Amino acid sequence: MNLKNLKNEVLVQNTKNLIKEENRILSKVLEHLLEIEARKLYLELGYGSIFLFAVKVLGYSEASAQRRIEAMRFIKKTPEAQPMVERGQLNLSNLSLLERVSKEAQATHEQNVAALNLIQEETISAAEAETKLRGYFKLESKKRVVKIEMDEDTYQLWVKTKAKLGEPKDASAIKKLCESQERKEQTKVRQSPTARTAGVVLRRELLKEAEHRCQYVSQINGKRCDNQHFLQCDHIVPHFLGGGTTRQNMRVLCPQHNRMVYYNLKGQGVL
Structure with a gap:
């Protein structure tokens, strides 16, 4: 066959x-x-x-x-x-x-x-x-083991950082640093609609709205893509055609569907 x-x-x-x-x-x-x-x-x-x-x-x-x-x-x-x-x-x-x-x-x-x-x-x-x-089954969450290699200077810097944070354990110190970075990102300036790409705040909003899933929906059977990996923020109306980098004109796509949309536009002579 x-x-x-x-x-x-x-x-x-x-x-x-x-x-x-x-x-x-x-x-x-x-x-x-x-x-x-x-x-x-x-x-x-x-x-x-x-x-x-x-x-x-x-x-x-x-x-x-x-x-x-x-x-x-x-x-x-x-x-x-x-x-x-x-x-x-x-x-x-x-x-x-x-x-x-x-x-x-x-x-x-x-x-x-x-x-x-x-x-x-x-x-x-x-x-x-x-x-x-x-x-x-009421079991503890699985612990993740992460091995990090660093030179002596970096290690000493890390020891000082933990002391400043008041967290002697590596895991607790990393968590505190991540939470601090998260708070900083939340206070960043809002997205400019003329920017080419989505900034941190807009990207976070788009991902949350999309439930961290690709938003492509098949025109054949109405099935929405389940991909949750390497998600990208894409313009519905392309940026070069005047589409703004706004929440209303952005969607979340997986790399595969983003490429497919691009080639479809190319085939239609839009690109």
Whole structure:
């Protein structure tokens, strides 16, 4: 089959059908891994763990093997999850996350079932899922470990800065500096409508209004883009055509849709 000859709607539908099959296969793979672990077949084959078996025999990368094993173990104690995987209501990343968080919380079966309902939305991100789960299980927020390398002069300057801030701990000092910078930015002069780009204050307002999501809406199906990364502030009426850099004439787009809008204008002879 030559995919280039397919109509757009057929290509999309074929892809959806393949994803349904992919979900069904994933469910079966997890079911098979569950049986392999139950039989301890990996031991008979000379592997000390199912993880090594999955990497060495099944050919998974270490990360892929770990996710599938965690997912399989959650299904083992919460069988209600398996049909959700097959229906595409629960993705592999969130399923493995469920296993890690529920294990940390020493959750009961009833709690696990309730947790499933929290994250079965198809579009929920891993970060959103983790926040919901840790809140549900009443676990502490996950700490982020950040390693910073600096020369001796910078280190001594940092020590003096912490002393001035009255915060001996690095994390507390960084937080205070960030909060101070945030307050300074909020007092900056408002945006000039003749400026070429959105300033800090206007950008913050636009992002807040857009809920930190791309505002592009498909003219075909009315679907709004979900992208939340590397967002850009774009002029609705282009700046070179007299469009002002104002809240009313600005929107938030992801880089991909910003480029698409640009090339559409170019194709229409506007540029």
